[in-house]
Amino acid sequence: MTDVLVNSIAVLAGLGFAVGAMLVAASRIFKIDSNPLIDEVAELLPGANCGGCGYAGCAACAEAIVESGAPINSCPVGGFDTAKEIGALMGQEVTESEPEYPFVRCNGGKSCVTLFDYEGVDGCKAALMLCDSRKGCSYGCLGLGTCVRACQFDALSMGEDGFPHVNKNLCTSCGNCIAACPNEILTFAKDSEKVHVLCRSHDKGKQVKAVCENGCIGCKKCEKECPEGAIKVTNFLAEIDQEKCTGCGACAAVCPQGIIEVR
C-alpha cells in the first residue's frame, strides 16, 4: 500500500518536474526579443485589461501602439493623462478629445408591456437566446443588467425604473457595457450632443403604441419642425444628425410621445 502511495507521488512529482523543466527550457529557446519600448508603454497603461481599446489586454495595446502605429490615445481608461505620458515617451504630441459616455437609447421600462415572467439564467443575452424578447418591443431594454455586470468600474447601476444608469464620475468610456448589450441599447454620446432620441424601435407606429407608451411612432413631426434639418425619420424611427443639431429643442416640444430628450 505504501509502495503505491510513494510511487504515485514520485511519478506525479517527477512528471511535473520534467514538464516544468521542459517548458522553462522551451521558453528560453523560443524567447522573442521584444522591443523594450513596449514594456515601458505597458507600464504607463492602467493595467485594467478591460479590452476597451479593442485589443486583448494592456500588453497587446502597448504592442499595437509601438509596433503597428495604433493611436497614442488608444486607451480610453487612461484618458488624456496616460496619452500625454505615452506621447512623451514616443515623442509625439497629443491633443485632448472630448470624453464620450454610454447613453441609454430606450425609454420603455415599466411602460413597455412585459410578455411573461422570465426565470432563467440571469442576463439579457440568455433571455434573448430563449426567445426574441421578454418585452413586447423587441428593440427595447430587457433590464436584466448584463451591461451592469460587464462594467469593471462600478459606473453602471440598475435603477428602479428598470434601466441602467451611468455614473460619469466612475465611467472610463471603455465600452465594455456597449459591447455586452445584446440589444444595442447603449451607445457612446458626447456631452456636447444635447438632443437625443430615447427609442430605437423600427416597428410601425401602431405596433409601438400597442406595446409601449414611450416609443417612437415615426410621425415625422420632429423632422418637419427642426429648423436645421438635423432630424430624419427612417424606418419609423427619428435619428438626429449631431453635426447639424444646435440643441434648440424645437423637436422635443412637438414630439407627441415625449421621447426626445434635451439635456
Add this chain to the structure above:
Amino acid sequence: MVEKALFTILLEGVFVKNFLLIQFLGLCSFVGVTKDVKSASGMSGAVVFVMALAATVSFVLFNYVLVPLKLEFLRTIAFIVVIAALVQLVEFIVRKHVPALYRSLGIYLPLITTNCAVLGAVLLNVMNDYNFIQSVTFGVAAGLGYTVAMLMMAGIRERSNIVNVPKAVGRGVTYALFVATIMSMSFVNFFGVIPLD
C-alpha cells in the same frame, strides 16, 4: 494485415467514432469556434497537431512509466499534465516561428488544453490497447474527424447567417445545437461501415 488495421482505425476515428458528432467530446469548441470557416480551420489544425503529439507522448508515458510501476489509475491526471504542457510548448513554437498564425488563433490555442476531445483520444488509445503506430494513427484520425465536423458546421453556420432561419428554430447557440443534432444523426449511418465493438 497491419496496413488494413491502420486504415480501419483511420476510418473509425474520422467517421464511425467521430469525436464531436458520435462521442460528443469537445463540444464547447464545436459551438464556440464555428462561427466562420477561417477560425474553425485554424482551431482544427492546432487540434490535429496536439492530438498526434499527445498520442505519441502519452503512449510512451503509459507503457514505459505507469504500467511497470502498476500506476495505471494515475493515467487521467498524468495525461492532463502532458496535454497542458504540449499545448504550452506548441504555443511557444508557433509564437516564435509563425507569428501570423499565432495572432489569428488567439485564445483558441490555449483553449485546446481544456479540450476534452484530446484527453478522450488519449484515453481511448489506452482502453483499446493500441500499439504505438496504432495510437498515433488514432490520434491523427481523431483530429481529422474533428476537422471534418468543424468545417461542415462552420460552413453551415456561415451560410445560414445570410438566410432567414425560422424563428422556431432559434438563433445563435440554439441554432448550432439544432444543426449539430441533425449532423449527428446523419453520422450514425456510418455505424454500418465498420461494426462498433
